[in-house]
Every structure is written in structure tokens, then in C-alpha cells.
Amino acid sequence: MTDPSALADRVRDGELRLHELEAHADHETAAAARRELLEAETGADLSTVGEYAFDAEAAEPNIENMIGGAQVPMGVVGPVPVDGEAADEEHYLPLATSEGALLASVNRGCSAIREAGGATARVLKNGMTRAPVFSVADVGEAATVAAWTRENVDRLAEAAESTTSHGELTDVTPYVVGDSVFLRFVYDTKDAMGMNMATIATQEACDLVEDETPASLVALSGNLCTDKKPAAINAVEGRGRTVAADVLIPHDQVEAKLKTTADAIAEANTRKNLVGSAKAGSLGFNAHAANVVAAAFLALGQDIAQVVEGSNAITTVEAREEGLYASVTIASLEVGTVGGGTKLPTQAEALDVVGVRGGGDPSGSNADALAEVIATGALAGELSLLGALASSHLSSAHEELGR
CATH class of the missing domain: 3.90.770.10 (3-hydroxy-3-methylglutaryl-coenzyme A Reductase; Chain A, domain 2)
Incomplete structure (x- = not known):
């Protein structure tokens, strides 16, 4: 088993970066090494942060640069x-x-x-939503993209649903602001909160929009979704x-x-x-x-x-x-x-x-x-x-x- 102190020293020496530790040790040891490094550099006592009940490797999909757990009553x-x-x-x-x-x-x-x-x-x-934003030349093209979207919801659904065995596209609504076109996709994501599902599915649908219309995708999220903002x-x-x-x-x-x-x-x-x-x-x-x-x-x-x-x-x-x-x-x-x-x-x-x-x-x-x-x-x-x-x-x- 790798020594956490040795890993911390390698980070201090510039040989490793904090996010690379799991490639050189198990997840528990990597977290311990980060705590040791932080304690030395900040003077903090992270002994309680290091007392957690879950498996560090199992938490990998939920956190990067893990040092422990935050305990809330x-x-x-x-x-x-x-x-x-x-x-x-x-x-x-x-x-x-x-x-x-x-x-x-x-x-x-x-x-x-x-x-x-x-x-x-x-x-x-x-309905979980994702609303990409596309650029077009002018409002004429914007109207063309909006009209195409309304007429091809079935094709967009087929493309989006090809990425998931659970998600279902239920609606797509176009919004035009000058030379910007926003498409607000709505999904039934079943028992999942579904943000990742909606994102992946919408990317596939966006490819179809770009293939079939003058629109060019600018951002997969155009803030009309709207996620994590009032x-x-x-x-x-x-x-x-x-x-x-x-x-x-x-x-x-x-x-x-x-x-x-x-x-x-x-x-x-x-x-x-x-x-x-x-x-x-x-x-x-x-x-x-x-x-x-x-x-x-x-x-x-x-x-x-x-x-x-x-x-x-x-x-x-x-x-x-x-x-x-x-x-x-x-x-x-x-x-x-x-x-x-x-x-x-x-x-x-x-x-x-x-x-x-x-x-x-x-x-x-x-x-x-x-x-x-x-x-x-x-x-x-x-x-x-x-x-x-x-x-x-x-x-x-x-x-x-x-x-």
C-alpha cells in the first residue's frame, strides 16, 4: 500500500498533481494524502473530515480531488x-x-x-429541460429554424431517445431573439432527476438540427432551460x-x-x-x-x-x-x-x-x-x-x- 506521506511529497515536489493521485494509489490513500498536504500547507486539522463511512472509490462519480466527507446533522x-x-x-x-x-x-x-x-x-x-442556443444569419433564418422544429418534433424525439433507454422527449419549443434561436427540450426522465440524460439526448438532437437547418450550435445550454438560476x-x-x-x-x-x-x-x-x-x-x-x-x-x-x-x-x-x-x-x-x-x-x-x-x-x-x-x-x-x-x-x- 502506498504511503500517503510519500504521495503528498510527490505533489509538493511537482511530480504529481492533486487530481492524479488515484492513478498511483487506492482512493482512500489518495484522499489521505490530500488531507496531509492541506494540513501541512494550511495548518488545518482535517481529522474529522477524514472520518467518513462511505467507500471512497464508490464516491468517485460524485467528487474530484476528494479529501473526505462533509458531515451535516x-x-x-x-x-x-x-x-x-x-x-x-x-x-x-x-x-x-x-x-x-x-x-x-x-x-x-x-x-x-x-x-x-x-x-x-x-x-x-x-419535465426536465435543456435549451441549447443556435446562431443564424438573420430573423428570416431564425423563423425557418423555428418552423422546422415545430414540424419535426418526432424526428428530434427519435434522435434524442436513441441515447437513452429511459428518457422520453415530450416537447420542444423554439424561442427567437434576433439571430439567436433557443430550443427548449422537455423530457420525461422517469425516476432519474435527469439532467445528464437530457444533456446527452439534446446533443444528439442538436446534430440533427444542424444537419437539416441553417442553424449552428453555439452552446448546448443557452440558459433558457433554466438550471440553477432564478x-x-x-x-x-x-x-x-x-x-x-x-x-x-x-x-x-x-x-x-x-x-x-x-x-x-x-x-x-x-x-x-x-x-x-x-x-x-x-x-x-x-x-x-x-x-x-x-x-x-x-x-x-x-x-x-x-x-x-x-x-x-x-x-x-x-x-x-x-x-x-x-x-x-x-x-x-x-x-x-x-x-x-x-x-x-x-x-x-x-x-x-x-x-x-x-x-x-x-x-x-x-x-x-x-x-x-x-x-x-x-x-x-x-x-x-x-x-x-x-x-x-x-x-x-x-x-x-x-x-
Whole structure:
């Protein structure tokens, strides 16, 4: 077995680069060598970073220049009953975060939902997108490319789907801006989040566009997708799963669980989440949906940066005669139960807790179920925070929990 110190010395001497260590030692030793080098050069103590439970070689598809693992505390909320099209019965939801009071708050919302008989949740739309940008000579050529695209979706689908046994092209929409043509491809990627699948498939379709039209591909992603950036198109058209969850809580349970009234929560939601968000020019009209999305993504092996799209949520609240009606609709929740970080051990175990690890039967049902459970968790978080604001308990709750 190669000595980590010897490998670190070879990097210092310029004989090896950091990314080349796995070619000269096993993955565990390479990571240890990098830690040793960093400790010597920065004075940091990386002993805790080096204490991780997963196999370093198995993590190779997920990381480069590995030095260890970042450990984030993981908790669980629930159980909460979910009446979904893919999810049913009660579910626990693992959440990983460093924000104190978050899980306590979400769990309070789960308790209120549970006492009300559970939440209803549905995936309303499903489509991972990739939008390449092409250059043309003028708007005349742009119109020609757009027209050809609309008339040849079947041919584009045949080309794109030749690269995957699971992905299905469901739509292509052209957008013209002067001498630029954007084609927004939409895919059903089943139980995979599907970004890589969509990228590879779209490259094949782009080759056909270049062969058959005057268009020249400039970039495989033209930012009209839109990935990992705030974008109105995702809030309107959706990306990944568009999912909604709602609940009706009787008045006595609102007072018992949330320590306030339906009218007070409805007013807080209108003035904060709707009017306040509109005044701010926000794309998200919610209290803190991204809190639950981020914590779930960390725990469940999702692409963390896509929390940006996950914040595209609208919370509605109405004081009805029979109780408090509340809903959360997340326009662009990008989740998967196969591939990517879902293969990492702790994340795989967390998916087992939800009951959605791996491919579903039928295909896509596990990712749908995961979206429904996360949406229900986001609803619970909205209810609890709005209740705390309406009852003026937000600061005291954080103070009580020592956060």
C-alpha cells in the first residue's frame, strides 16, 4: 500500500498533481494524502473530515480531488399522512441541516397536518429541460429554424431517445431573439432527476438540427432551460416536477397546534408571502419553502444547487368556515431516486426511510412519490412558520431552543 506521506511529497515536489493521485494509489490513500498536504500547507486539522463511512472509490462519480466527507446533522420529521397519486399512507422525511429550530418547526406543521387527517399531494407536471442556443444569419433564418422544429418534433424525439433507454422527449419549443434561436427540450426522465440524460439526448438532437437547418450550435445550454438560476420560465412552465400539497385544518386544531387562528394566519400569508413577495419582485411567494427543499436535498442525495428552482413556490392560505385551508405549489422541484448522489450510502439509507429508493414500478413513480412527500414537508414548514409569525412566537421559539 502506498504511503500517503510519500504521495503528498510527490505533489509538493511537482511530480504529481492533486487530481492524479488515484492513478498511483487506492482512493482512500489518495484522499489521505490530500488531507496531509492541506494540513501541512494550511495548518488545518482535517481529522474529522477524514472520518467518513462511505467507500471512497464508490464516491468517485460524485467528487474530484476528494479529501473526505462533509458531515451535516440529519434529523427526521413525521410521520405525516400523504394522500398522493404516487405516495400514500404515512411517511417520515429525513432532513439534513445546520439551522437550529428548523426541524422542530417543520415537525410541528407535520403534527398539525397529521391531526387534520393528512395532506393531499399531486405531481401536476413532469419535465426536465435543456435549451441549447443556435446562431443564424438573420430573423428570416431564425423563423425557418423555428418552423422546422415545430414540424419535426418526432424526428428530434427519435434522435434524442436513441441515447437513452429511459428518457422520453415530450416537447420542444423554439424561442427567437434576433439571430439567436433557443430550443427548449422537455423530457420525461422517469425516476432519474435527469439532467445528464437530457444533456446527452439534446446533443444528439442538436446534430440533427444542424444537419437539416441553417442553424449552428453555439452552446448546448443557452440558459433558457433554466438550471440553477432564478428564472420566471421555471416558475411559469415548470422544470422537473411541478407538485402541490394542501390540507384543511379544523379551527380548534389550528388553535391547539399552531397557537393562533385561521384568520391571523391567512392575513400573515397575504401580507407577507403575497404582497411582500410581490413588492420585492420575488419569484417565490412563500415563507421558507427552500429551507425544507434544501434540507431534504442534502439528506436524500439530490443536486443541492437546484434548491434555487425549488424555491419557486407559492403558498396560499384561506380561512374557511370549516377551518384553515393551506396549500403549497412548487413549480420546479428537480428530484430523482436513481443516479447521482442517491447512490451514496447515507443518502440511500435516507431514501429507504421515505420508501422511494431506486426505480419505481411503474417507472417514475418513486420520484413522483418523493416530490409529493417533500411538498408535504414544505407545506408543514409553511404552516408552522406562519403560525409562529401570526402569534408573535418566532423569536421566542428560537430563543427557547437556544438558536
